[in-house]
Amino acid sequence: MGFSVKNRHRSVKVLRRGDLAKLTGCNLETIRYYENIGVMPEPPRTSKNYRAYDESHVGRLRFIMRARELGFTLDEVRDLLALVDGGVQTCGEVQGLANSHLASVRAKIDDLKRIERxxxxxxxxxxxxxxxxxxVIDALTEVT
Amino acid sequence: MGFSVKNRHRSVKVLRRGDLAKLTGCNLETIRYYENIGVMPEPPRTSKNYRAYDESHVGRLRFIMRARELGFTLDEVRDLLALVDGGVQTCGEVQGLANSHLASVRAKIDDLKRIERxxxxxxxxxxxxxxxxxxVIDALTEVT
DNA sequence: CCTAGGCTCTGTAGTTGGTACAGGCTCAAT
DNA sequence: ATTGAGCCTGTACCAACTACAGAGCCTAGG
Incomplete structure (x- = not known):
């Protein structure tokens, strides 16, 4: 997995897009999509124009995937990343985002429970x- | 609301798209969309090419909207309508569709509850x- | 009678979160 | 030399709508 590139005195492990996909379990195309919409950074390119990722990109992508698993929208993910990247993120700010997301998750649960009932x-x-x-048909046809 | 058209000996109340929208609370454009994808029938047209709906279309659209409110997908709605329209629908068939939809609603609830926890x-x-x-950031960054 | 505004018509583009090609390069192995 | 895998790009597709542009039609007010 990956390949080495001579970088002055040491050899640096570089990950290609497929490597990143395998390491994270993310779909290959989704990685490019995340780059297009600006949640994944544009990685450096090799001389042949191949994306050259490193460990930091693995961490970033895993962060995004975990947030998505928790139902954060990509907009919310962008906000979370901006806080983290800004370096000035505070627990209070993150808590705010998480709480408002939690509220929308709870609202969805309530909706679905009503439907279920x-x-x-x-x-x-x-x-x-x-x-x-x-x-069932009667309920749908009902003239209320 | 609506307008009258002389139809040989009696005057028939005709509903335009905007009237149907107001009567049902459905978005104007959504009605056309439902027609395009084949869940609403193509209504007759006036001489000036305006859609001419009647009460039966109100019932049909309400049926669709209720099914959507209950979380049925438009594909499922199409199935329900085919059963109703076929005239040979049985309670057992409808029950089957409703039950499988119910299962997917319950699965979504479980997903969201896990997220909520x-x-x-x-x-x-x-x-x-x-x-x-x-x-929160720690959980998203966690190296598991 | 004329005009303004409101309604309708059509096709098409945007939304969210991806997924999947096609057509063309590059690269390693045989 | 050729095959196959992997990568590159742009673009099209999915659900379920929503919105808008540009044109036609119709009615009420001045």
Whole structure:
């Protein structure tokens, strides 16, 4: 994985895009996408125009992927990264972002639970028979 | 709202797209979109090429909107409508669709709950102070 | 009668978060 | 020398809408 490039006196391990993808489990194309939208930095290029990543990029991509797993939007990820990169990030600022995201996660859960309640109570009334009368259709057709 | 068109011997109330939008609360453009993707039927046109809806379209659009509110995808809506339109729909068939949708709603709830747990327990460790150490950032940066 | 504004029509582009090609280079191994 | 893998770019596609431009039509007010 990766290849070495002579850099004056030492040999530096360089990661190509495919290496980064394998190391992180991220889709190959997604890496380029993240670069395009500015959440991954533009890496240096080799003489043949290949992206040359290093360990710092692995860390950055893992950060992004973890935040995405926690449901942060890419906009929110950008905000988090800006705080981290700014070097002036405070726990309070990050807490603010995380809390507002938490609120939206909770709102989504509530929405889905409401849907689940309606749907499960309606389906529970189904006979499941080969008859055309169906409580689910009735609920959707209802003239309220 | 609407306008009348002389139709041989009686006058028929015709709804324009804007009327349908107001009656159902659906966005104007969404109606055209639903027509394009085939969940709303192509309505008859007036001589001036305006869409001419009637009460049946109001019912159809409300059905779609209710199904969407219950989180059915438009593909699932299409299936439901095909069953209803087919006239041979049985309660069992509809129940099948609703149940599989219910399963995916429950899966989404579980996902979000997991996210909520991780996020809230992490945020709970924040001091909220003006210090750079932050449990949220640590969790995202963690070298596992 | 004329004009302004409001409605409608069409096609097309933007949104979010990616994914997947096509067509062309480069590189290592056979 | 050639094959295959990997990389490069731009672009198109997915859901489910939303929005806008540019044109046509219709009605009410002056």
């Amino acid at each position: 309606v749907l499960s109570s309606t389906v529970a009334q189904c006979t499941g028979d080969d008859v055309p009368e169906c409580p | 991780v996020l809230s327990s992490t945020v709970a460790q924040c001091t909220g102070d003006d210090v750079p150490e932050c449990p």
